[in-house]
Amino acid sequence: MSDNSRVNPGRDSALGSARAAHSAPSYRVDLWETVPPATAAFLRQQGAMRRHRDGATLAQxxxxxxxVLVVAEGRLRAVMRGIDGEEHLIRWIETxxxxxxxxxxxxxxxxxxxxASGDCKVLWIPGADFxxxxxxxxxxxxxVARFLGSRLTEMLDHVAAQAYASVEDRVRSAxxxxxxENGQPLGDGRIELRMTQEDLSRAVGASRQRVNEALKELERKGEIAMGYRRIVVTPARAP
Structure with missing residues (x-):
């Protein structure tokens, strides 16, 4: 098989389609829905609820x-920082x-x-109790073993996504x-993401200018619609 005939999972998956969204695995795991009720009750009892302001660093x-930190309200973001201090978004941690x-x-x-990505409340569970x-x-x-397995698979997917050749492919994959993981279905096949282009550039690891160019191209193709601090992923066009 020639290189030109290989399937590119970034380019060949329709970004906004319900088909692509539903076939892509979700790695979100709600702790309280996963562990037995008695365990959940024990962990809630042992934990201490804390409020954190937007931008506060909870761990480095x-x-x-x-x-172990469990988000009760709002969300956190896991980031890595480059030599210049710029954030690279790994994922958001939701309620x-x-x-x-x-x-x-x-x-x-x-x-x-x-x-903290916005003001939030977080339950801090002592490690010994967990x-x-x-x-x-x-x-x-x-x-917990299933949770850790899911995180490992997500990490490998993230590494694979960063290997895509073009910024457009990496933006599409992200x-x-x-x-x-974080979108809000709008009921008509579209999915809304409340995020900025700066957030996306951090997730992709590319400059805002290059991400903006890729977004404009995806919008031109009808795969997304951009608004103020939001991106709407649109349904796939019929083949």
Whole structure:
């Protein structure tokens, strides 16, 4: 098979289609819907609820984390910073999602910064209590194992997406992923993403100018519609 005949998963997947959105896997895991009710009740009881202002840094890359964090309201963003201090968006952590599980279980430093993306409330569960909860309940342990497996697969998908040759392909791939993970269905096949072009440039790892050019091309093709601080992913056109 020649190189020209290979399928490019970024270019050949219709960005805005319900078909693409539903076939793309979702890696969002709501902790409270995953662990047994008794485990959830125990973790809620042991945790401390804290409020964080927009832009507050909850944890830094290289820092040991002694608690598992569960978003109660709002959302966090996991970012890595370049030498120049620029953020590279890894993912958003939405309400119900947990972060820091791997750091607590493996006693390894955080691999990304955690930053409040808007004002938010976060439940801080002491690591020792989290470990005790899953050690004492096999079902809870399996739930956490599935969670970690999902995170690993997501990380590999993220690495693969960054390997796409063109910025347009990387933007398309990022929008598909974000639409599945963080989008709001509008009821007519479209999915709305509340994000800025700066957010997207951080997710793609390209300049805002190049991302803007790619977005304009995708809009010209009818794959997206852009608005103020939002991008609407549109249904695929009939083949």
């Amino acid at each position: 890359r290289g820092q040991a984390l002694s608690a 119900g999602e947990a972060v820091g599980v791997g750091a607590v279980l493996s006693a390894v430093p955080m691999q990304a910064d955690l930053v 470990i005790r909860a899953i050690r004492d309940n096999a079902e809870a342990g399996l739930a 929008l598909v992923h974000l639409a599945v």
